[in-house]
Amino acid sequence: MRANCGLVERNDEELVAAVCRGDTASFEALVRKYQPRIFATARRYARRESEVEDIVQEVFIKAYQKLDTFRGDAPFEHWLMRLAVRTCYDFLRVHQRNREHAFSELSEPEQDWLERFVQDPDRAPEDAEAARALVKRLLDMLSPKARLVITLLEIEERPVKEIAALTGWSVSLVKVRAFRARAEMRKCLKKLQREQYL
Amino acid sequence: MNLAKLQEKLLAAARLDRPSDAVPYAFEQRIMARLSRVAQESADLWTVWSRLLWRAAAPCLGLTVVLVGLAALSGALQGTPLTLGEGLETTVYAVLTEPAD
Secondary structure (H helix, E strand, C coil): ECCCCCCCCCHHHHHHHHCCCCCHHHHHHHHHHHHHHHHHHHHHHHCCCCCCHHHHHHHHHHHHCCCHHHHCCCCCCHHHHHHHHHHHHHHHHHCCCCCCHHHHHHHHHHHHHEEEECCCCCHCCCCHHHHHHHHHHHHHHHHHHHHHHHHHHHHHHHHHHHHHHHHHCHHHHHHHHHHHHHHHHHHHHHHHHHHHHH | HHHHHHHHHHHHHHHHHCCCCCCCCHHEEEHHHHHHHHHHHHHHHHHHHHHHHHHHHHHHHHHHHHHHHHHHCCCCCCCCCCCCHHHHHHHHEEEEHHHHH
């Protein structure tokens, strides 16, 4: 990768070592390289752009402060992603708003999409804006643990072992939490069914 | 309503909805500015803390001198054993000697 001066190519480990030696400017190259990935990750958990920016900023500040704990056993990218996922999880725990948000406030396109699904499940398109809005609503209703595990396992389709590494949970704990998260999701959908169709 | 199918559909919709990786303009510069501020703040904290310690040292020393002076004047230090051995002996035998007094 190109260092901030644009003349010498330095890899992540070299940049990390330079930052640890006190060359703060080298950290900018790391930020520039990884910020798109961190932004994409943060956008999975936060809706408002200001919240996304706060998360990304926190991830990089934590990374800078904890850089001396990076041992280099795994790639820097993995270490940074672990930090990002944990920061997003902390964000979810602090901002547990909308969890009691009822499905009774569905927009008209969302209601239409559901109507279409009830009539013929195969006719309701998955790529519709209404379906995306509905799933965001559903994810907002989940507990932070459930949301995190559903996002990593079902939406990003990561293997259980990788989720364990990212979250710091054991493999069996990830499996248990995934099972509970699916049940929680089903419970939210039952609520939707009760509110809309009973 | 088939809830399992609905769950499957909604998760499929979420999979298709890939979040953007767009970065606001000059965001890395914002991070670097924030980092220098954080470093400065933490340095400032140490400076404030050390200044407070130095300021507290003089009154503490003064108070110690005053207390020692007062103790000497009131005679509290009189009869203090001269050696550590004597002091220990006095303390250990204090309980035994008290009833006799």
